Amino acid sequence: MNRKTPAKRARVKQRRLSADDRRSEFVTKATELFAEEGFGGGTRALARKLGVTQPLLYRYFPSKDDLIKEVYRKVYLEPLEIGWEKILSDRSRPLRMRLQEFYEIYTDAIFNRKWLRIYLYSGLKGLDINRWYVGMVRDKILTRILRECRHDAGLAAQGRPSAAELELAWVFHGGIFYYGVRKYIYEAPVLEDKAQMISDALDIFLAGFEKMAEVATDRRRAPIKVVG
Amino acid sequence: MNRKTPAKRARVKQRRLSADDRRSEFVTKATELFAEEGFGGGTRALARKLGVTQPLLYRYFPSKDDLIKEVYRKVYLEPLEIGWEKILSDRSRPLRMRLQEFYEIYTDAIFNRKWLRIYLYSGLKGLDINRWYVGMVRDKILTRILRECRHDAGLAAQGRPSAAELELAWVFHGGIFYYGVRKYIYEAPVLEDKAQMISDALDIFLAGFEKMAEVATDRRRAPIKVVG
DNA sequence: GGCCTAGTTTATCGATCGATCACCAGAGAT
DNA sequence: ATCTCTGGTGATCGATCGATAAACTAGGCC
Structure with missing residues (x-):
């Protein structure tokens, strides 16, 4: 069981985004997730919302806390324009x-x-x-x-x-x-x-x-x- | 390493409470814990506040959710007298x-x-x-x-x-x-x-x-x- | 004293968490 | 066509979570 390559579960086709787009997508969806679940919301649930895998998050943010800080900044500062x-x-x-x-x-x-x-x-x-x-x-x-x-x-x-x-x-x-x-x-x-x-x-x-x-x-x- | 019995970390001397007292102590301390940490607060942290071990909680409440419901009842109903x-x-x-x-x-x-x-x-x-x-x-x-x-x-x-x-x-x-x-x-x-x-x-x-x-x-x- | 019950602990399970690593694959440059 | 850069995946680690089962022990009763 668990052969090397074949039968990998139907991947939806890897879609690539620019670094900036992906990063801001993380922040946007994280805002939605944390709004509903609180900041205890999981990084896996977040990745699922983007249709990507969980480790990808750590390409863009050193830690979950840094992502949270980014969410704060966006939420608090956005409506102040x-x-x-x-x-x-x-x-x-x-x-x-x-x-x-x-x-x-x-x-x-x-x-x-x-x-x-x-x-x-x-x-x-x-x-x-x-x-x-x-x-x-x-x-x-x-x-x-x-x-x-x-x-x-x-x-x-x-x-x-x-x-x-x-x-x-x-x-x-x-x-x-x-x-x-x-x-x-x-x-x-x-x-x-x-x-x-x-x-x-x-x-x-x-x-x-x-x-x-x-x-x-x-x-x-x-x-x-x-x-x- | 990890011998059978000796050197068990200085137990403070097991003190036994009546079922009613222990139960209400759980609710009281859980209220404090959840107030600070939110309902994501851990059962182990709660047990530590009582000076007992974590599984003891499950002698008094079938699940953490039941404990939370009890906290709700106490908090919401207490000041309404x-x-x-x-x-x-x-x-x-x-x-x-x-x-x-x-x-x-x-x-x-x-x-x-x-x-x-x-x-x-x-x-x-x-x-x-x-x-x-x-x-x-x-x-x-x-x-x-x-x-x-x-x-x-x-x-x-x-x-x-x-x-x-x-x-x-x-x-x-x-x-x-x-x-x-x-x-x-x-x-x-x-x-x-x-x-x-x-x-x-x-x-x-x-x-x-x-x-x-x-x-x-x-x-x-x-x-x-x-x-x- | 010995016993029995009930309060408590030790050990542990399976799931899930944040995080890390090596590796893969798509797209532009040559 | 191949190289290369980089966005993305798969596998996995250690910690922590809620929960369970079995063993232990304090304390009232005869």
Whole structure:
């Protein structure tokens, strides 16, 4: 048994790709695999998705961990190409409209099964890249939103938002983010009209912020704390 | 080499526990292990945490999956013993106070590393118990909150909340939930005063809801949609 | 004391994991 | 047609996984 050459199981015909193509194909399919299975997904399952054998992976990546890092880079950096700051800071348009547009675009980029699952898996691993992303959201998005809100409400500008204000923005942002989690991770029924969800959430947030701004103004720059 | 009996590595002295104690010890330590490592955590690592050998696990659980199910049951059901409905529905107290108290108690129960991590891991696995929990939050918490808010705002009661209203409550709830994720999963700096965070989030939510209620009342029971 | 039961360990199996090696084969250059 | 470079395969290693069977032992009972 087990003769030398003949009767090798019907090989589908070896198709060759350029090194670059093969490499990026590995990353793409690895993203899909790890999104579903977590980073415990096997290298053999990955190779099967490409229609190649498992050792081929190690022609392109020194180890599985290096492949994973590449997946991180692609997933985290890919949706960041858009000019967010410009949308949020363009004061020639009403704040309400800017926020609506920003969150529609932002959620278009990250609300999909692949992105959200990779993001949560990497968050659970507690990696630096996740901390970096959270810091990016805080500095590039929430801080900017708060600055625009304060300007819109006639409040004085401030270097950095207070911790309480920032927390407020986080709760708002997290609420929208959680919509994606419910839809694509939990696969729970959600309000299908995403733009409507964003619009409603903005109504709540802006109405609440304005009210707090009034109180703060009345009190001549008292802290925004509103005790219940 | 490898003689028969002698020189067996210093056994710490076999300590025997009752079946019940050992079993619950397995579940407790498994919860800790799986919270950190995910459900891919090994049975040998688990045994090491108990100071026993790995096959002992199979005296108490037919398979690792059965142990995992037990962990689910414990984690999901344990924090549900409290009388939530009563707190939310006791109309002799101001709504604001009820909501504040409820969310303080609720987050006391689930805002810890163990619970949140197990919850997210199980959510990523897409298990039925996760769907059940999400449905429970919707029916037992959010629906009730909305009912009380409508009553408080002088709006007519309705059998079930509209999809848009429910979404609103979800965004609010998810925002608070995400505070726990940021703190205990991402380990990001957050506003340390949790009660303050809840209070601020409630200010925003209630102010927004009231404003929408006014609009809805003005329009004589028009849909709550408020277009921006 | 001796015994018996039940909690625990030792040894081990088969599957699967990431990783390495030698070798094969397709396509452009000569 | 042959050479050569390189994308790709087959075989396999050691570690680790969940799980099983048999042997051992602690501790209550007579």
